[in-house]
Amino acid sequence: MTAPILRSVADLRAATAPWRREGQRIGIVPTMGALHDGHLSLVAAAKEKCERVIVTIFVNPRQFSTPEDLANYPRTEHADAAKLARFNVDAIYVPDGDQMYPAGFSTNVTVSDLTDVMDGIHRPGHFAGVATVVAKLFAQSSATDAFFGEKDFQQLQVVRRMARDLDIPITVHGCPTIREIDGLAMSSRNLLLSDRARTVAPALIDQMEAMADAVAAGRDPAAAQSDSIAALLRAGFTGVDYFEIRANDDLSLLTSPTRPARLFAAAWLAGVRLIDNIPVQT
Numbered sequence: 001m002t003a004p005i006l007r008s009v010a011d012l013r014a015a016t017a018p019w020r021r022e023g024q025r026i027g028i029v030p031t032m033g034a035l036h037d038g039h040l041s042l043v044a045a046a047k048e049k050c051e052r053v054i055v056t057i058f059v060n061p062r063q064f065s066t067p068e069d070l071a072n073y074p075r076t077e078h079a080d081a082a083k084l085a086r087f088n089v090d091a092i093y094v095p096d097g098d099q100m101y102p103a104g105f106s107t108n109v110t111v112s113d114l115t116d117v118m119d120g121i122h123r124p125g126h127f128a129g130v131a132t133v134v135a136k137l138f139a140q141s142s143a144t145d146a147f148f149g150e151k152d153f154q155q156l157q158v159v160r161r162m163a164r165d166l167d168i169p170i171t172v173h174g175c176p177t178i179r180e181i182d183g184l185a186m187s188s189r190n191l192l193l194s195d196r197a198r199t200v201a202p203a204l205i206d207q208m209e210a211m212a213d214a215v216a217a218g219r220d221p222a223a224a225q226s227d228s229i230a231a232l233l234r235a236g237f238t239g240v241d242y243f244e245i246r247a248n249d250d251l252s253l254l255t256s257p258t259r260p261a262r263l264f265a266a267a268w269l270a271g272v273r274l275i276d277n278i279p280v281q282t
């Protein structure tokens with residue numbers, strides 16, 4: 001069944017008010033659309049845990065680094081609604097721009113520390129854009145539970161910290177990364193890859209696994225890292241923003257994985273920036 005598409009805060013509040021009165025668990029799955037199986041796995045997780053599920057679709061201008069990146073971002077609302085039909089979600093929230101950022105909007109939610117590394121450095125302002133829009137979506141929906149992919153692990157940790165610091169009564173769930181058959185992490189940005197670049201893209205996860213396996217086998221992480229980066233550049237990647245092991249909790253850099261940690265990577269292929277992360281053995 002196609003869910004109602006709501007475009008204003010007032011309509012969203014009118015939909016959720018009776019659910020809240022009845023004490024139902026309301027799950028929110030924030031997205032920017034161009035839905036793929038990774039997003040749909042979040043919807044499935046929300047359906048399992050919550051009586052009501054809202055999927056939000058909003059291409060958030062505040063989290064893009066350049067106007068070109070924002071303009072190129074895929075927008076596929078009709079196809080997205082069709083993909084959601086089989087999940088029987090309760091509402092699809094597609095707010096108009098002025099519902100999120102009305103004239104005179106002047107608040108910015110910034111989370112420090114966790115954003116001083118990786119994408120926080122390479123995409124200045126990105127996480128403030130994410131934290132601001134997610135805080136608004138949490139406030140507008142009064143959701144009890146929120147579902148985010150581990151593919152964007154830094155984002156997941158930033159959102160958790162933001163909700164905790166602002167005392168927002170919501171449980172943030174991290175859900176496993178969903179991959180294509182060749183290992184490439186699903187991402188809306190994969191749609192921007194040419195056919196040729198798409199064949200090269202799995203080298204990223206291959207090299208991440210090579211480094212993780214080498215470190216687990218006792219190899220020096222710095223040597224394994226430089227071999228993997230060299231292999232990526234040979235394969236056709238044009239640059240690597242980071243390729244490093246960091247702690248899960250505070251994202252601090254680890255020279256060797258002595259506590260729960262992940263290998264995080266961001267690399268450029270044919271003008272498209274791919275990111276991924278995998279757990280490493282401690």
Ligand code: PAF
Binds near residue numbers: 133152
């Ligand atoms: O992960 C995304 O798609 C976006 O960053 C999010 C969480 C929907 C905020 O715009």
